[in-house]
Amino acid sequence: MDGCTGSMNRISLFVFSLCFISYDISADESISALMKRMHSDVAVKISYQEKRTLELFDQSWQGSGNMYSTATGIMLREQLQPRRLLMAINKNDLFYYDPDKKIRHQGKMQEGDPVTLQFAVFQALINADEELLRRLYNIEFIKKTQRWLMTLTSKQTDSGLRIIVSGPLSKKVDTIIIEQADGDLTEFMLADDNTVTSEQVVNTVKLLYGELIGE
Secondary structure, X not given: OOHHHHHHHHHHHHHHHHOOOOOOOOOOOOHHHHHHHHOOOXXXXXXXXXXXXXXXXXXXXXXXXXXXXXXXXXXXXXXXEOOOEEEEEEOOEEEEEEOOOOEEEEEEOOOOOHHHHHHHHHHHHHOOOHHHHHHHEEEEEEEOOOEEEEEEXXXXXXXXXXXXXXXXXXXXXXXXXXXXXXXXXXXXXXXEXXXXXXXXXXXXXXXXHHHHHOO
């Protein structure tokens, strides 16, 4: 079995497991309904677990951290494990900082770039930006028995990148799978962190963003 076929089989098994038990499907399940559930007028914190499967080397990598979103549109990601990294999107600007190596990068969102497409899906979902989602991706939205499933492919380029987003019916996103053209997979498991207030999140983002851009 070649690498691509193996990856497709894993995706097929994942999708099959989502729809094994039959229940009534919510009539309100749609992209617009999802964006309404994702929308927040206050700053939010989301914890995540990340797993990468490298098809060529038959190896996996695991990480974890937090994502933050503010009412001003900043989406910031702080990887905590296996080592700390900072990344953010602010409007069309991308930022990256490696505290250990003291390396900073800054760039612009480029809609045909596969890296931008991976960042943009988090920006669109966490900031509830339906316009951005529809502008960048071809969207296939399916209602399954217990979950909704959204498959995204680039409108700008035939890169082979595919992003599968899902969650329980009438609830927010809890899983994002990014499938690369070479068969590599990255899976994110998301969960709202309700242990902090919006004000605490805003203060945390200010500190992290300052560190990220070197202020």
